[in-house]
Amino acid sequence: MALMKAVRGTRDLLPPETELWNRVERTACDVFARYGFGEIRTPIFEDTQLFARGVGEETDIVSKEMYTWEDRARAQSEKSQSLTLRPENTAGVVRAYIEHKLAETGLLQKLYYIGPQFRRERPQKGRYRQFFQIGAEVIGPPSAGSESPLRDAEVLEMLATLLDALGIAGWTLELNSVGSATDRPRYVQALREALIPVAASLCDDCQRRAVTNPLRVLDCKVPEDQPVIETLPKIADFLDDASRAHFAAVRSALDACGVPYHVNPRLVRGLDYYTRTTFEFTHGGLGAQNALLGGGRYDGLSEMLGGPRAPGIGFAIGADRLVLTLQAMDSAARGDEALLDVYVAPIGEAQQNAALQLARELRRQGLRVELGDGSFRIKKAFEMADKRARSIILLGEDELQSGQLTVKTFASGEQTKIARDEIGDYLCRAMRVGEQN
RNA sequence: GCGGCUAUAGUUCAGCGGCAGAACGCCGGUCUGUGGCACCGGAUGUCGUGGGUUCGAACCCCACUAGCCGCCCCA
Incomplete structure (x- = not known):
């Protein structure tokens, strides 16, 4: 029999590396506890529909990167069911919020999770098919203050605190607002139209993106394309008044507590459920996978999943990338502790x-x-x-x-x-x- | 899913058509109750897998697998 190996995109974590993983997870739990978060553990697989409806049918994650299988019926009375290894954890948390009627508490729910997620992508450094996320969600009825920009700012401040506590030096907080659920489609349409006359002058990749995924044109790194990209419509000009005010309040709260950020009008997240605030903490030295964590607000997700109105904001930290970053910084520091x-x-x-x-x-x-x-x-x-x-x-x-x-x-x-x-x-x-x- | 680079000892790598190598690590000895340092000796292995070319392949060719880098997308 051929030598058994961990399957493509998965790997074993061994000592002493696991010591670093433990430190990261322990530090996160400690910091989260100081902000009133409690741990939630949701199943590692869910009904496929949860992700299709939550994450978005048309996203790459759902359309081609999920581990999905038909769980066959074992008795006449049973129906077969399409199940999927969770590609992210927010949908599962919101499902649990609805299922356990946590809205009825009238309280803001602050939940964090740590665990493996699965996406069938091409593996690279810092990108695995089983990867680990540390994430948290703040969600609740509007009467509990779940819609307040203060929640956004507090979450961002907490993340800055966590990265500092871990000793991650040189992170950058990229911040943007994608507006309400109706603002974004209006913007995409405007972008698409604005690209028609200028597409020919852009790089090959952008000519393709202009048609398939116009938002990605904003991410283009080709220097020659930048002047044209600068002239494209900005999402900020498509925000309704409420979203505009919300974004301003988030920024002002961050200014007040001294968390540095960089407004990046080009930061447009890929998951369908994001509204208003979106953000990313990045770090150099991770190559193309420079995002340590990402997240945003999802005011309509609960309703998309058939639950009550329950605005929320959350994030997911790529623990694999966090550990890689720490390893790159720490290499000389450890030794005796083992x-x-x-x-x-x-x-x-x-x-x-x-x-x-x-x-x-x-x-x-x-x-x-x-x-x-x-x-x-x-x-x-x-x-x-x-x-x-x-x-x-x-x-x-x-x-x-x-x-x-x-x-x-x-x-x-x-x-x-x-x-x-x-x-x-x-x-x-x-x-x-x-x-x- | 697409493109490029790579795969040789436990590890990092050299060898690029003619006996499978180095460093570090490992094992033993100098040293029989004393580690690190030094010196001496030893074992490393389907040269990623399968096929092809050749008198002869780790080396050239093809396929597959896996890793890395990038694209797509994303944490």
């Missing part, structure tokens, strides 16, 4: 049980302990210990008889004998001092 506190080395198999017992006591004191093997020769025990831990306890025949254990700290090379009963306290102290250096 080391355990102490390696307990029984010398001779007769000492093994005593060693396990000692390791158990030390671990109960909170020390990180690796246990050797009595069959190892002394030299080998030291070599193993030096690779895995910051110190070694030698547990040989002499030590067992005298009750005085040999302890050596690698960083200093210092070696002493310590009474067995005091060894835990001694190590706790020694490791704390070591950490400060």
